[in-house]
Amino acid sequence: MHIMQSVVWAVLLWPCLVSLGVPLECKDEQGSIILCASISKEKLLDRVIQHAELIYRVSEESCTLFEEMFVPFPMRSQRNQAGYTCATKAFPIPGSKSEIQQISDKWLLHSVLILVQSWIEPLVYLQTTLDRYDDAPDTLLKKTKWVSEKLLSLEQGVVVLIRKMLDDDMLTTSYYEQGVAPYALQPEVLESVLRDYTLLSCFKKDAHKMETFLKLLKCRQTDKYSCFLH
């Protein structure tokens, strides 16, 4: 099954997957994460970025699929309403580009990690709810499943990246208990369809955030000064 999935995804996303190659996690025999001593910082960052790009792309496709299948037209894109609210994180993320560009590396990485970790559980939850849909397309289920798995790899990769770039050795689980609360508890979303749609849209947005942060980080690795201008 896993092989089949991999094959399906290789076919669908071959331009990106070609460069993904080796997974980011490096585990020793006991299963704990150790430094991937063989991979350089730049390469690791590239891989992490590719993961994030892929996740973002797949999340967007999933959202579109879901929207076409299940969301009635007037409610699409929340055109006329303030609509849903994505769950806020414990930390505020600045909105403007200039502010974001001024976020430190450390903060960028930690933000990415927080985002990734906060979405692991909701995506698992989303999978179970999607299974309950009668006519959920197979591709949608596969995509969400794929995204959950890739999110885990991304988390591990970011942890390693943090360790490498920031020499920060904290464990992954010391951060967040938050983000576990499923979106079903949001009071303003009653219907399960809208709830799931909200979930997917918010995830799409956060995936975009992750990708942007990582890319900003990458820019700084190459050319620190020009990245802060603009």
Add this chain to the structure above:
Amino acid sequence: MTSSDPSVQAPHLTGCKSREQETFRCWWSPGSFQNLTEPGALQIQYWKKNDLTKEWKECPDYSSSVKNECFFNKNNTVIWIKYCVRLHSESQNKTYDTLCFELQDIVHPDPPVALNWTLLNISRSGLNYDIMASWEPPPSADVSVGWLTLVYEVQYRRRNSSHWKVLEHEFGTQQSIYGLQTGEAYEVRVHCAMRAFNHFGEFSDVIFVHVPEIPNKESTFPVTLVLIFGAVGVAILLMLIIFSQQQRLMVILLPPVPAPKIKGIDPALLKNGKLDELNFILSGAGMGALHSYPPDLYQDVPWVEFIELDADEPEPGEKDNQSSDSQRLLGHNNHHTNHGCFHGLSIPDDDSGRASSYDPELPDQETLMLMAALLSCQPNKVDTPSLDVLEVPCPGLQAPDLPPEGGERHLVQTQLGGPQSWVNMDFYAQVSDVTPTGGVVLSPGQQVGAPENTPTTKKDKKGKMEGGEEESEEEEERRTNKLKFQLLVVAPEAGGYTTESSGRQMSTPDPSSPGEVYHTFPPPSAESKPHQEAYLPATTLLGDYQSPYILPDSPPAQFLPPVSDYTVVQDVDFQHSLLLNPPSPQRSPTCSPQPPSKPLPVMPIGYLTPDLLGNLSP
């Protein structure tokens, strides 16, 4: 949009777009309401999700250059936060339209710049070429920082066409275009979108691609002509050859497969599964057509048949009990005493009556052994790896006991050394009849109690295979006489080409005895001999005549004339007919009886001793 009247259109927001994800603009249309066309009658108000207050704010910047546009600059633009913009009339305190979005969802990038193309290559024929189109991202998009990730789409078309061909999305800033034709003018354009949001921006300026034709056609034209004509000529030649030599080609390519056929017998009977009827017919019950040749056709049979036996040692791995070849040859086993008739080749299958296909490439020794086996009624075994042997259940008391022996190969390996006790020699074929065409009809040899056969050398009748005549020492002088009368097993009316001449010469075999096996060919048909020889094994050893071997287990021997095993050639008359002794009275009564008496001046049966042979002249 409260009114549904198409002529009256309410004021509405036409859209909000961002070019670079740092600023955005919104446009509205006042509609057809007359009282709202003055500037200031409508306002754009917006609200952000993270605003501390829930108030709608006025548009920060109404564009001076563009009508009905509201511009949000960098300071007023945040990403990942929901905006709501509404078209509001303050005087009427009425909101005509509302639009909510997030910044990243409304990005429509500017077109790429610096679109250019380079020639990659031109095809050999000079008709096609490939180009590489390259461009740069829009300067407004901050791609280097990573703020925007763009995907590009290239489109091209012929100058006069109206349909753009779209190439796949490209993440890089160059794209190769294949398969353009020389002499044609093309247009290329590109636009980009933010990855995964698929709002493509406007197209870039169109560039023109043109590669003139390469004027090389004159030099290649005659070459092409020559090649074409040459090919046509060759084709015509081939057709002529084929049509003129059609017959020969057909023969070579598709050698006809001879249908099983026995003259006088319905070919349908020769098919699978109809053995019983065939046996019945052949055994004489329905003998109409098979006994039809007159006896006076046996004149002029300048043939002699004799068979040389190989003197090879038997294979050491003999399973049979026999201790020596000669014993085997002589058939001292109990089995074959009662098998008066042929014990032919045993084939692996259980259909004992059927002649099996036969390896034409028998080595000489094997052919001899083959013939020896044919003539004997013992399940002798000789290891001949390539030979399939047809086994004939010999009619006799023990006929049912003669199994194919599990498909083993039985060949008598004759050994000419040792005492030539002919007592048990039953591997000779007795010529029981002669066909009008000069062929010899043989009958299965019986156990020879004929001491008068002692002078005869051990010559087994055999099908003349491949010229394989093994010589015994005694036959040397015969050899030198160069009388090669060949006993040929023939397929008379078998396939198309083997023996049209000889086939016609052949007629049906002696129908009387089931043991009639062979037909001989007169030597004049030597030229067709190779065919026959080569051909013989293709069908059966016995040609078409499966009849002799299709002996029922309890053969109806009662109505068959007893056939003597062999007779000694006593003399040869002026017509080169062999004068033979009358057949020996000692023979198994169960063996196939002698054919109805024909006043044969010549005996087509018998063995030719060397001294007798010397009397013969070709």
